[in-house]
Amino acid sequence: MGRASQDNIHTLTIPTQIGTLIIPSATIAEVLNVPSMTPIPFAPPWVSGVIAWRNTAVSVVSFEALLGTSPLPPVSASKIVVLYPLPGRNRWEFFSIMAVSEPRPQEVNNSAIALPADELPQSPYIAAGLKLRDQPFFIPDFEALRKTFYPQS
Amino acid sequence: MADPKQQQYLSMTFAGSTFLLPGTTGFTIEQRENLTVNEDSDGNASAWRVVRNDRFPAYALDGHFQVVRRVDWERAVFVDSTSGSIGVIVDDVHLLARAQAQVAPFTPLGTAPTSVGPLFGGAWISENGVALVLDPNALVAYLEGLGD
Structure with missing residues (x-):
């Protein structure tokens, strides 16, 4: 295996209303159609509800609401991206992100260009950004997400 | 909370949830005729369970756990608390058979709404979707904060 292929990172791009997120594939457990969602009383506005997935209850997070915009309800093209629990969390604490359309695999290598700060959404939940074939992708800040998801711990 | 897989559960339905x-x-299930209904349109409690010189409120809640006042109800579930008991008006209540309730642990995201933690500590996964499992201490803490 050559050096170039070793440097490739397998990712998934997740389209949302605030732009396309890009996340390492290794953090993603499954992509599925939007199943029936149960609302959670007292959930913050960025939690759309909870779904049943593999005998586990998984919260659905709206990145749009996290970034301060109003999310649209799911449409037929919407998908749920289930992510593995964040570091230090219990093994059942999967969470998910609502995508507005089908996520796509994307290999990232050192040809990707970092987005300048003024082209990033002004949010603590976006750590950085990349430009690939002139399209911007935003990298979530998982540590910021962990602090917001689990403020008591 | 004890091992959720070993427990029996009381299923309570109100406001469609x-x-x-x-x-x-x-807990105690009380019929409306055994309660003192709050005839005043003011106040949060829909009724009280009167025990000797004490009275314990029951609240009608919507699907977001906000207090509503309603007249079309027949029973309430009173949960034991350190100060006596406190109730929630329900449309349906029944015990789930032990084998029927496959409950998984669940941690709600975000800030807990009560001083004793999240309102929910588990989730029942069934073919109908997800039903959340209440944490009794958090439920009591929340209801006690509603006042009369």
Whole structure:
């Protein structure tokens, strides 16, 4: 295996209303159609509800609401991206992100260009950004997400 | 909370949503005719359970756990608390058979709404979707904060 292929990172791009997120594939457990969602009383506005997935209850997070915009309800093209629990969390604490359309695999290598700060959404939940074939992708800040998801711990 | 897989659960439905209460929780189901209904349109309590010189409120809640006042109800579930008991008006209540309730642990995201933690500590996964399992201490803490 050559050096170039070793440097490739397998990712998934997740389209949302605030732009396309890009996340390492290794953090993603499954992509599925939007199943029936149960609302959670007292959930913050960025939690759309909870779904049943593999005998586990998984919260659905709206990145749009996290970034301060109003999310649209799911449409037929919407998908749920289930992510593995964040570091230090219990093994059942999967969470998910609502995508507005089908996520796509994307290999990232050192040809990707970092987005300048003024082209990033002004949010603590976006750590950085990349430009690939002139399209911007935003990298979530998982540590910021962990602090917001689990403020008591 | 004890091992959720070993417990029996009380299924409570109100405002179109179903929630489970662990069977280890002390509770009493009271019929409307045994309660003192709040005839005043003011106040949060819909009724009181009167025991000797004490009275314990029951609240009608919507699906977001906000207090509503309604007249079309027949029963309430009173959960034991350190100060007596406190109730929730329900449309349907029944015990789930032990084998029926496959409850998974669940941690709600975000800030807990009560001083004793999240309102929910588990989730019942069924072919109908997800029903959240109430944490009895958090439920009591929340209801006690509603006042009369």
